[in-house]
Amino acid sequence: MIAPLSRWLLRLGRQSPSPPRSYLNQNFEQIGEGQMIEEEHYLVISLHGSILVRRHVALKVFIRSRSLSTEAEHELNMYKRLDQGSSKHSGRDALRRLSVSFKISGPDGKRQCLVNSPLWHNMRTFLAINPAGRLPKPVLLATLQRLFIALDYMHNECNLIHTDVSATNIMFGFIDDLDPAFAEFEEENIRSPSPRKEVDGRFIYVSRDLGQPKGLGLPVLCDLGNVVDGQVKHIRDIQPDVYRSPEMILGISWSYGIDIWNVGFMRASAPSRDDFYASPPLELIARGGHREKFFTEEGVYLESSHKS
Incomplete structure (x- = not known):
């Protein structure tokens, strides 16, 4: 049974960091050229250099096509627009941020890759697994406050309209990048690898659920794929x-x-759409x-x- 989410949100102290882990090559399969990784898979990647260090990230690799290439460019540009707002506005932290972007070469050209901090379940998933079918009141209030702060930043600082605010695009983060849930995820995948099949030389894996965090972070607004300019x-x-x-x-x-x-x-409490509507002006x-x-x-x- 999942512990009350409100307790996690009120737990502001950071967890003790886990000891450094060793990742042996024989325990992991190398990503093949042109192989796709869905965003929900959480990886540990080593970025060698004096600035970047090893940590858990969510990696989104776009499919190479004319339409999705435009979508990738649009999403990347929206992340850049979000960075142009005031650094003092608290809404910056209530939006999913881009850690880094890069391109990889595949058999049919270059593919855009976006790297974000990993997140846990979205609000819709939480509602589905919560026996009460709704958020506890403290969590609901905290979520709405964060959401309005995020939208205020988008609207007034960046002149952007999200257009796709929904329970699937509000996700809960982690207090610590070294949360034990990541280590448990890796160890479980070693003990019992996800089922997979090969199609046209590429592997497709069954998604594996990321376990309950020890320390759950505040909710953030995600998915910039449908963001539009608010000045028109x-x-x-x-x-x-x-x-x-x-x-x-x-x-x-x-x-x-x-x-x-x-x-x-x-x-979530509205039993039907009829109950929601009133006559427009x-x-x-x-x-x-x-x-x-x-x-x-x-x-x-x-x-x-x-x-x-």
Whole structure:
């Protein structure tokens, strides 16, 4: 049974560091040229030099394709934009940061790689494994506070809109980079390697869950793949139907407020979408290009649109 998460969040003292570990070549398989590693796999890599030291990281390797190459460049640029905000703003630490980026050569060209600090479960996974099905109140309040601080930094310091705030993109970190969960993960993989299969010369592995941290860090907002510039108005669809804001449904241009809508929609206690909605302001409805599909001229919701 997982210990109450609120106890971990309130535990501010750092854990004692684990002793240095030795990694023998025969215990690990070398990454082949062009082989893909999914971001959720946690590795220990040795970066030789006088500045970088050995530590645990999350490594994201992009697939080589025209569309994903553009996606990789976009995500890297968004990380750079986030570094341009004020270093004094507390929201910087509430966002996932990029440790380093580099490219590797594969059989079909270069691939972009992003290195981040490792994270544990996201909020959705925690809710799924928590028997109560919801966050304890202290954890919920701490998470919302961190989330709004992160968005304030993105909006006001960097002029960026996240557009994809959801329970899957809020993840909990580790207090210590040498948390015992990493050593346990490595040892378990040595004792019982993950099942794998070879497809076209490349290995595909079954993901292995990273165990419960000894010291859980504060939540951070992740995933910059859908971030857009906040200095211009947007009209394109960016949300699944079930999460769409009134502006998007009515065909109205949207901006920073879309992130706040997504935060509100994350509430886990709502039994249904019907309970969540109230009538939008008439001024907002009047601006909508698709208003006749959903509302009468008096702003009354059309039941037929709900059934369709």
